[in-house]
């Protein structure tokens with residue numbers, strides 16, 4: 001509402017007042033000169049909507065006394081490093097600011113937008129990495145509160161606007177706008193003030209139209225190719241992973257009935273003429289402007305990526321051009337960490353100019369020659385060999401959410417026996433009872449919840465024939481059984497590997513067990529290597545990529561299309577979406593694309609992404625993404641009101657679940673406080689058109705291939721909203737941190753977690769000479785089974801990039817978001833949130849130091865720190881960022 005007039009006259013004119021140009025304001029009694037909404041021309045260009053003021057407005061006059069006050073506007077711009085963002089040589093040195101007042105002038109009936117006043121801000125100084133712009137704006141005192149500011153960039157370069165501060169309002173004090181956004185050359189951007197947090201129905205009259213128009217702009221028109229600097233959020237299927245120009249790099253489209261998948265951001269690149277279902281490839285992948293990395297993040301990401309080529313070349317430099325060369329002996333692996341690389345004295349003739357250039361880089365970059373020693377290797381160089389560590393990592397490693405309770409016995413495949421062979425598992429009661437002799441029978445073990453399984457049997461078996469035909473890897477369906485010992489640890493009992501009937505051979509399946517017979521010991525080690533490769537594939541493709549990065553992108557797109565930047569839920573979720581779209585675009589560019597890192601270094605090869613689609617279809621459901629339901633669905637917990645967090649765990653010392661449930665509860669408390677503050681009544685949910693549209697779009701478009709599933713939560717009450725938001729926040733923060741930032745620590749030393757096995761088991765239809773070689777040189781067979789030198793080095797580099805916190809990382813609950821700080825109630829809730837997270841750090845440290853927690857404490861055992869909330873930059877193996885940013 002308009003503020004009452006205050007009898008303090010700065011310019012007590014009673015007739016006309018001529019203000020110096022270019023200051024303009026609208027007022028009902030100066031209608032001919034008013035740049036109200038009606039005098040703004042709406043323009044459309046490249047699907048973007050903008051506004052421009054009339055050029056003929058020189059000054060403004062009023063016919064009654066006007067009391068003016070001065071607002072000082074300070075704009076902080078991050079100094080550009082100038083690397084890639086310069087668009088033009090023109091410079092004007094100013095930013096144009098248009099202040100939009102929150103309320104309509106009741107005397108202006110035709111007005112649709114709050115009163116607008118403009119002024120140009122000029123550069124006024126520099127501080128550290130920031131450039132400061134200032135303007136002084138004279139405003140009638142009765143105009144009320146500024147609700148938004150348009151910024152037009154009149155500079156020659158794209159600018160990163162950090163914040164705008166308006167000082168001097170007699171009624172509203174300091175007004176802050178946290179922008180944190182790029183504004184392109186001649187681009188006009190709208191920013192709402194930090195105070196402007198409103199449900200749609202409660203939007204001040206002067207901002208309503210802007211709120212609606214901004215959402216229309218962000219949705220775009222689904223036409224044309226998106227260019228850098230656009231801010232359009234729209235959907236597409238994954239039809240850009242293959243290369244339509246290369247027959248060997250064609251890949252199926254993910255998304256649709258045949259291969260269901262979440263949607264990604266539409267780039268609008270042209271379809272291929274040869275393969276119309278596929279988008280043409282491009283090195284540049286569009287993401288909306290606000291989703292791009294900051295300069296700091298870009299620098300950190302690309303610096304580390306820059307080492308990629310150097311490191312990837314190291315094995316080739318040592319072994320010549322043989323990309324398939326294995327490590328000749330185990331100590332050769334250690335050379336990567338201990339001594340670095342011995343460069344050839346002369347450049348080999350076969351190297352092309354790119355190789356020679358890289359050689360020069362290698363020679364100069366002395367620090368870049370050596371990989372950091374992974375934590376797992378630092379703690380216990382031989383841990384990868386031990387069965388207890390193999391089992392422990394299913395509870396506290398980088399993939400702690402695959403282990404599940406055995407609830408049915410005997411184990412049976414659900415696949416078609418006509419295609420895949422006999423469904424009954426080869427693991428018998430006798431085998432298990434031999435292993436757990438003296439404890440109990442199998443039936444008792446199942447009833448007492450003592451048997452656990454890593455089950456990659458039915459998921460991988462359908463891909464075995466295809467993968468083996470590629471010739472670069474082997475694959476099996478696998479089951480690994482564990483027994484929960486009285487000490488609270490898991491002990492591996494048996495591994496079953498299955499090959500379906502193929503190439504005229506019948507189904508092959510064998511069970512491997514820990515043993516004291518030397519031949520079987522080596523077969524057991526090789527079987528473990530195969531299971532670890534399966535676990536690595538599942539971890540990277542499902543636990544990490546599909547469940548966090550990929551599944552979250554539709555939430556981001558839908559939020560930007562349907563929730564105004566003023567919406568309280570947008571403001572709650574916004575930090576959880578930081579950088580996700582750009583890191584996903586990077587992944588499509590070089591990680592999950594045809595011939596990319598995943599395909600060339602993981603067992604599932606070119607079928608990797610297709611596998612992730614099959615598993616999305618079979619397994620992914622939104623209501624199981626929150627930690628409690630995830631644990632229950634795997635049989636790892638049951639509801640129990642008398643237990644902490646209402647859940648009784650099947651394995652009490654389960655570090656991921658123990659710390660995760662603490663974090664889940666902290667997040668849920670914060671989300672509950674926040675949601676209940678803005679939605680004190682259920683009816684407010686049902687009347688919130690933006691919120692309902694957002695959820696509808698997530699379910700029916702972003703995850704539209706699953707829109708008819710009965711398990712989607714309803715959104716009718718604040719409790720529904722709390723559960724939905726807590727799930728999304730958990731996935732983006734806790735879940736992602738747990739499966740992302742330990743990747744280098746656990747898999748950087750690849751014998752601990754190989755990503756691929758290249759040789760079939762020696763006892764699978766063996767030829768005499770192969771079996772003889774295995775008996776004579778089992779270590780060589782293991783090294784040949786492991787990734788090649790090139791594959792291992794490529795994975796090590798990729799994992800080191802993915803495990804690193806950027807210097808500008810934002811950790812969950814570490815610092816309050818400026819928009820949250822505007823409301824004292826929300827601020828107080830945040831302080832509780834922050835305090836709980838600080839406390840959690842201590843709880844986790846305490847558990848890691850407690851010898852009773854044997855799955856995270858002990859000789860050579862890595863403490864479980866992946867859910868410790870805060871961290872320094874770098875590869876630390878701890879720290880929970882708000883968002884999926886790497």
Ligand SMILES: [Fe+2]
Pocket residue numbers: 544549736740802884885886
């Ligand atoms: Fe990640």
